[in-house]
Amino acid sequence: xxxxxxxxxxxxxxxxxxxxxxxxxxxxxxxxxxxxxxxxxxxxxxxxxxxxxxxxxxxxxxxxxxxxxxxxxxxxxxxxxxxxxxxxxxxxxxxxxxxxxx
Ligand code: FES
Numbered sequence: 001x002x003x004x005x006x007x008x009x010x011x012x013x014x015x016x017x018x019x020x021x022x023x024x025x026x027x028x029x030x031x032x033x034x035x036x037x038x039x040x041x042x043x044x045x046x047x048x049x050x051x052x053x054x055x056x057x058x059x060x061x062x063x064x065x066x067x068x069x070x071x072x073x074x075x076x077x078x079x080x081x082x083x084x085x086x087x088x089x090x091x092x093x094x095x096x097x098x099x100x101x102x
């Protein structure tokens with residue numbers, strides 16, 4: 001079975017996850033990942049993370065996520081909303097996400 005290693009920064013928390021899992025479900029189950037949320041519905045941008053590596057293992061951003069990213073001047077190849085993003089696979093893939101500071 002393919003597993004994806006997901007690392008969160010700056011907390012340094014790492015977890016192995018399965019394709020299809022939502023990032024928000026992973027962080028809800030693991031508060032040590034320390035990703036902030038507010039609306040949980042692609043409105044506020046609180047859960048923005050920089051994709052340090054592994055963007056190919058993330059679901060495609062939909063129009064609602066793209067709209068929020070655009071407000072912050074971000075593009076989905078570099079920044080994603082944790083409340084909207086799922087893992088889509090890639091065996092032995094490393095995904096690293098860094099919480100945006102602003
Ligand atoms: S928590 Fe508001 S956009 Fe993700």
